[in-house]
Amino acid sequence: METQTQQPAMPQLNRPAPDFIAKTTHGEKSLADYKGKWLVLFAHPSDFTPVCTTEFSAFATRADQFKELNTELLGLSIDSIHAHIAWTRSIKQNFGVEIPFPIIADLNMKVANAYGMIQPGASDTAAVRATFVIDPEGVLRAMLYYPMTNGRSVDEILRLVKSLQTSDEHGVATPEAWQPGEAVIVPPPHTDADAEARKDQGYEYTDWYFCKKAL
Template sequence: METQQSQPAMPQLNCPAPEFTAKTTHGVKSLSDYRGKWLVLFAHPADFTPVCTTEFSAFATRADQFRELDTELLGLSIDSVHAHIAWTRSIKENFGVDIPFPIIADLSMEVAHAYGMIQPGASDTAAVRATFVIDPQGVLRAMVYYPMSNGRSVDEIVRLVKSLQTSDAHGVATPENWQPGEPVIVPPPATADEAEARQDQGYEYVDWYFCKKTL
């Protein structure tokens, strides 16, 4: 009887990110190399493709913004180091953009499978546009998947990192499209007595479960 091949387990939020050691355009890199910093690990389907070129250019032009957030960038596709190098040189020549971050060469698809970047409904041999935000302790904090046909918003990834860092630093949540300087959401009370007292605690009060404050 033919058995169906099991798919690798997907990574899970708020659990340790899958470990890896891989060749990159900046030498061998491991997840442990990024311990103590935030990391944005992002996959693209293939080198020398137009949508991926726009995304890599956008990540490169915002590299300083990520650096100010103590955040490193690390790309990945199922191409060789030589293909990555040739592509980044082409981006510099044709678009005037230097790619300052490493790109993993994942010909074995080991990292791509560990992170659930291979989606059989899209392709068995190319990674979808998956983005992973990993915190300084190596914990996976966010995952965003885009289809191959549509480029992701790098500005949104910058915003997401800022939101995560703010939530960690202040024990709060952030509303839709929150930007630094805007009010944040106070965690809801855990008991009936706390809910009764919430209105008099000096927050921007809408209801007992919905209150904001300015940091």
């Protein structure tokens, strides 16, 4: 009887992010190194590929904006340290963009497998364009998966970090495409009495379950 290979368990939202210790272009890094900071961990299929080059350039040019949000960037692909170094030097030479963040060399696919970055339907040997947002306590807060052929929006990832931090700080939700300065969504009430009182509480009231407010 043919036995099926068991796939690693996928990481889960609002659970501790999978731990790791890995070699990077900035020396050895571990998840514990980012304690107290937000972390955007993102995988790309391969060095010296055009879509990945556009993504890394976009992350690099927005690195200071992430840093203002107490957020670090960490790349990953199943390539060697030497390949990463050669590629980042090529990006600087050909595009004038210096990559300021470390890149994990995951030749044994240990980190990629732990984070579900290997999708057999796409490739057995390359990580898809997976992005993970991890909070200062090491809890996985968001996951985004893109196919090999299509690049991510780094601006959307930056917006997502701002949204998560706003929700944490103020106990609110954020609507579609929310940007800082816009109204946020008030959590809905949980009793009939609270629902009845909601329209008189000074919010932008549409219905008992849908209210907004300015921060």
